[in-house]
Amino acid sequence: MDSNRPHGRRTVLRTIGTAVGGLSLAGCLGVNQDREPELYTTPAADEFEAVVDSMWLDEYLEDVELLDIRAEDEFAAGHIAGAHRLPDTELLRDHYEETADGYEASPEVIADIVADIGIEPDDDVVVYGEGSNLWETYAIYTLRAIGHDGTVSLLDGGYPVWDDAGGDTETGTPDPATASYVPELETDVIATRERVADNVREDGADVQLVDNRSPAEYVGTQKSDAVSRHGHITGAINIEFTQNLVDGGDRLRSPDDLEQLWLEEAGLDPAEETISYCSTAVRGSVGWFVMEQLGWETVRNYEGSWNDWGTLSEDDGYYYTTGEGTGTVIDPFA
Structure with a gap:
C-alpha cells in the first residue's frame, strides 16, 4: 500500500511550544538509539496511511499538531512536547444527541471543543494515548466526522513508547489556546x-x-x-x-x-x-x-x-x- 504521511504543513496557530511558561521540557529521541529499533517502529506504521510511529514523529514533530486523549492527571504528569489534550469524556458525551430518529451527530459541539484547544481544520494531526486502543481511534473517527481537512493519524504505541524512547516531553498544563473551526459533517x-x-x-x-x-x-x-x-x-x-x-x-x-x-x-x-x-x-x-x-x-x-x-x-x-x-x-x- 502507498503511504501518505502528514508532511510539512506548519499550523498557523501553534500556541503551545517548547518555551511556554509553566511547562518543563525534557528528552530528545535518540538518547536510547542503542536499544532495539523495533521498539519505536512498527509494521503498521510502515504500511498504513494513517499510522505513524515514534521514529517518524521525531522527524516531523514540528509539522503536526498532537492530540493527547489521556486523563488530565496523566497529561499533566507528562506528555509529548507541544501536545493538546482532548478529553475523552467530552469526546463521547457532547458531540451527539439522542433524538426521536436516533443518535444525531452535533459537529458544532465537537468543533468548539477542538477549537478551544487550538486545532484548525487544515492542521495535520497525530492522536495518541496509552497505546493504540479505543479512544485514540474514536478521536480520529470524530475528527473525520466533522470534516477535518488535514491528515489525522494514530501514533502506534502511544505515549509510553515515545517516553521510553527518550522523546521530547513536557509536564504541567499549557495555557489555553483558541482556533477557528467551522465543521462540515462527513456523512x-x-x-x-x-x-x-x-x-x-x-x-x-x-x-x-x-x-x-x-x-x-x-x-x-x-x-x-x-x-x-x-x-x-x-x-x-x-x-x-x-x-x-x-x-x-x-x-x-x-x-x-x-x-x-x-x-x-x-x-x-x-x-x-x-x-x-x-x-x-x-x-x-x-x-x-x-x-x-x-x-x-x-x-x-x-x-x-x-x-x-x-x-x-x-x-x-x-x-x-x-x-x-x-x-x-x-x-x-x-
Whole structure:
C-alpha cells in the first residue's frame, strides 16, 4: 500500500511550544538509539496511511499538531512536547444527541471543543494515548466526522513508547489556546439508525455489518441494563475489537495479521460498504479505523450502536438476532 504521511504543513496557530511558561521540557529521541529499533517502529506504521510511529514523529514533530486523549492527571504528569489534550469524556458525551430518529451527530459541539484547544481544520494531526486502543481511534473517527481537512493519524504505541524512547516531553498544563473551526459533517464515515435499518432485513443484511463487542455481548448472554434487547443486528458478524491489537492494546497487529483477520478469516470484501458498531461507537471505531487502513472504499461507524438499536422494536423493522450459537464469531487471535 502507498503511504501518505502528514508532511510539512506548519499550523498557523501553534500556541503551545517548547518555551511556554509553566511547562518543563525534557528528552530528545535518540538518547536510547542503542536499544532495539523495533521498539519505536512498527509494521503498521510502515504500511498504513494513517499510522505513524515514534521514529517518524521525531522527524516531523514540528509539522503536526498532537492530540493527547489521556486523563488530565496523566497529561499533566507528562506528555509529548507541544501536545493538546482532548478529553475523552467530552469526546463521547457532547458531540451527539439522542433524538426521536436516533443518535444525531452535533459537529458544532465537537468543533468548539477542538477549537478551544487550538486545532484548525487544515492542521495535520497525530492522536495518541496509552497505546493504540479505543479512544485514540474514536478521536480520529470524530475528527473525520466533522470534516477535518488535514491528515489525522494514530501514533502506534502511544505515549509510553515515545517516553521510553527518550522523546521530547513536557509536564504541567499549557495555557489555553483558541482556533477557528467551522465543521462540515462527513456523512461518508457515519452510519445513522436510518441507514442501518434501510439495509437490514429479517433474514440478513444488504451491507457488511461488523459487531466489535465481545462474543458474549454479540450472542446476548452478557446483558446491559441500558437496553431491553440483547444480541446483535441481524446479519452482523463478530470481530471483537481486541483482535486488532497486541500487548493488551498497546499496538496494532501487523498488516499481515489484520489482512488475515478481516479478509481471510472474516471473508469481508473491501469493495462492499461495511458498517461497524459496538455499544456506543467507541469500540466500533477500532474496526472502522482498521478497515480504512486495509483499503475499504466505504466504511461507516454506527453512531448510536447497540445502545440505540437495543432499545428498538422488530415491529418497526429493527431486526436483531439473539442466542448462543447464532451468528458468526471471528476470533483467530483469541
